[in-house]
Amino acid sequence: MSVRVWRGVFGSLVLSALVAAPAGGATFPGVPVGEGTGQGSRVRATPLEDAGVLIAAARAGTAGIGFGPCAAVEQLPSYVECGTVDVPVDYAEPLGRQIPLTVSRVRAGGPAAARQGALVYNPGGPGGSAMYFPKASRWPEWKRIAGAYDLVGYAPRGVGRSAPLSCQDPADFTKSPTQAPTEPSASYKQERIARAKAYARGCARHGGADLRHINSLNNARDLEVLRAGLGEDKLTYVGSSYGTYLGALHAVLFPGHVRRMVLDSAVDPAPDKIWYRNNLEQSVAFEGRWADFRAWVARHDATYGLGTTAAGVQHSYELARARLAHEPAGGKVGPEQLRSAFLQAAYFDDYWPRRAAALAKYLKGDPSALIAVAAPDPEEAVEEENGNAVYTAVECNDAPWPTDWKVWDRDNTALARRAPFETWANVWMNLPCAYWSAPRQQPLDVRTAPGVLPPLLILAAERDAATPYAGSLELHRRLGGSVLVTEQDAGSHGIVGGSNACVNGHVDAYLLEGRTPVRRASCAPHPQPDPVSLDQRAVERERALPPAV
Known part of the structure; x- marks a missing residue:
């Protein structure tokens, strides 16, 4: 790889990062490859990539995100505003070609003195877009949080209008x-x-050539650049499903820039499971x-x-x-x-x-x-x-x-x-x-000792199928100081902001006040659907309508 000379403020950042980085580049410890698993060629983080994140974040922090009306294609209500933040295609070439990630936002609805910053959401996938997330400000379950936080969604690299990838007609x-x-x-x-x-x-x-750069490590780096573009010193984040793995990677890579994280329906991050x-x-x-x-x-x-x-x-x-x-x-x-x-x-x-x-x-x-x-x-x-x-x-x-x-x-x-x-x-x-x-790549070994991170809140439904409960237990074990809230005997995938008042109470206490249970807590399951009551409500709604004319 050729080495480019960077000048000015970006040049000083890359120089300090190169001096601080270990010789040979950062390695991501993994596990032995099992029988029949092709190793292929491996990608390793390099000092240039580590420095590239600093450069991209500094540039985003200086430029900010120019929010304005959303494009019609986003199909978002008028109270939502949109913008873009640039991230490098390749963090080893941070001043090279950029990807404009689309970002959406609704400002905190409460008093200015009560505002706690931006809350970024990732719905998982990988491949999911959170551009719709600001609409949650109008949902009852998010009302208190939307009063204190700007609700921010975005489309990760490759998704939606963020340099979209297609593989087939x-x-x-x-x-x-x-x-x-x-x-x-x-x-x-x-x-x-x-x-x-x-x-x-x-x-x-x-x-x-861009295909290799669509990966979880770059998604975590992009999240760090987005944090800077939003003008936040530390990230407040909610991630569901794959979004938990993304959040965990960000927390391990940038522990000093984590404020609060809710990791909902967690992927098992053990390297031999990825x-x-x-x-x-x-x-x-x-x-x-x-x-x-x-x-x-x-x-x-x-x-x-x-x-x-x-x-x-x-x-x-x-x-x-x-x-x-x-x-x-x-x-x-x-x-x-x-x-x-x-x-x-x-x-x-x-x-x-x-x-x-x-x-x-x-x-x-x-x-x-x-x-x-x-x-x-x-x-x-x-x-x-x-x-x-x-x-x-x-x-x-x-x-x-x-x-x-x-x-x-x-x-x-x-x-x-x-x-x-x-x-x-x-x-x-x-x-x-x-x-x-x-x-x-060889997966990053997601693991932190107690005290490295602020307490992170992990949510899990015991019978979740898309991300089995064992994955949340493993993530809880690996992230020192994390707190696990379990919805017992329930299986919906993604429980933050759902119908369980106990779960939502823990989320509100954490995001609004920084309070968590000591280490673990349990919530009774939300009620299963009742088709009889659903039918009855439909009859009642019909009776409440004015007579047809």
């Missing part, structure tokens, strides 16, 4: 109907291998959450008529799968679209009543409700493909993956025998990483 990516065999044949597996290879080639072709083994464990957890949903539907058989036992509900689901394989609903909803719709129910129990009702109506001959919840929306195709492209790039770049299909086939064939609902779909989503051309 969006229309092809969302093409339907498609199959979803739980026991794929050898020929089907070969077809999916070919598709994974083509997708990886598409990412390499469209991403070019990301292949995390996905295996996720498939197991989804099977458990799918069982929770079926048990709930069975308890409400009087409403849905899908079976009085979880096994009976499974039979109804399989009957729908078989029918859709033969004749897709509306020509759009096949077995894969059915699975995807019910996967959403495994994320959020708010989805349970509508999904169960759609399945019941379909089996009785009315496909309209199922089409409404399961058919791809052409207007969302670009956003969905973009999100998947960034997800793939980050996960493939972050860590070694098995490069031998036999390893994937062995591990997931065994797993699918006890977790058939999501296992193979998870494989197909991640399989491009087996054929990835960009260099791989």
Whole structure:
């Protein structure tokens, strides 16, 4: 790598950073690579990258973020303002080509004397955008926090209008109907291998030399630059799902710039879990959450008529799968679209009543409700493909993956025998990483001793499937001085600002006053949906309407 001479204030920053950095660059300790895992070429942080963060943050702090009206494409209300902050494509070349990250904000609504700064949110993914987050200022659960903080969202690198990445034509990516065999044949597996290879080639072709720079370490560095651009000495942050891993990386890399962090539904940050083994464990957890949903539907058989036992509900689901394989609903909803719709129910129990009702109506001959919840929306195709492209790039770049299909086939064939609902779909989503051309990183060993960081608040639902509870326990163990709040016997993914008043009380106390439980706390689960009461409320609303004329 060539060394560029930087002058002025940026030059003095890079010089001091180079003097302070250890010879040979910073290394990220990881774990031994397991059997069949291709190591590929590895990316290491260098003194130039460490210095590059200082340069980019100093520049952002000087320039600030010029907020103004949001672009119409963001579809945000007029009370939200938008701007951009520049981050380097490559932190080893901090004065080289820049990516303008789009940022959204609503100012704190309370008295000026009560303002505590900016609160930055990342919803996870990777590949998710938080540009919508300022709208939370109008939600009751966020009212007190929105009075004290500017609510700030942003689109990470590669996402939305932040130098968007695409790997495939969006229309092809969302093409339907498609199959979803739980026991794929050898020929089907070969077809999916070919598709994974083509997708990886598409990412390499469209991403070019920039592709390697879409990774979690750069996302954490970008977060540090955003902090500076907002004029904050220290970061106050809420991250959900993948956003917890991003927040943890930032905390380990920049511990002196952390004020408060809420890490909600945590990814297991152990280097040997990033990301292949995390996905295996996720498939197991989804099977458990799918069982929770079926048990709930069975308890409400009087409403849905899908079976009085979880096994009976499974039979109804399989009957729908078989029918859709033969004749897709509306020509759009096949077995894969059915699975995807019910996967959403495994994320959020708010989805349970509508999904169960759609399945019941379909089996009785009315496909309209199922089409409404399961058919791809052409207007969302670009956003969905973009999100998947960034997800793939980050996960493939972050860590070694098995490069031998036999390893994937062995591990997931065994797993699918006890977790058939999501296992193979998870494989197909991640399989491009087996054929990835960009260099791989060795994951950072996320770990801090007590006293290095202020207390960080970790939130977790015990039966969360997308980020299994064990991951929150591991993150709590690794971040010295962190505090864990558990919603017991519940499984919604992402519980901050949800329907559990106990959880929200802990978040409010932490963000507004800096108060936390001593080390751990538990909250009773939020109530599961009640379709009877939902139906009753619908009747009451209808009665309250004026008569039709």
